[in-house]
């Protein structure tokens with residue numbers, strides 16, 4: 001009987017990351033770093049997500065980024081909701 005043991009890297013994700021370990025490991029293998037992606041937060045006419053990139057040892061490999069998408073115009077109520085959610089997302093991303 002042959003036993004194989006492989007050293008397996010585990011990516012430590014922030015609590016908000018929704019990326020699978022398999023995808024992180026693929027990115028590390030092919031790109032040398034990986035990106036943690038948050039779930040999207042969305043409202044009427046807008047969507048926000050944020051990211052953080054890391055190397056295999058967990059060190060940050062770039063600045064955290066927020067992605068804001070507003071494909072159409074916003075009503076004032078939507079703009080207010082976007083502003084409040086953007087602030088909450090900023091606070092989560094900067095933890």
Ligand SMILES: [Zn+2]
Nearest residue numbers: 013017019036
């Ligand atoms: Zn992650």
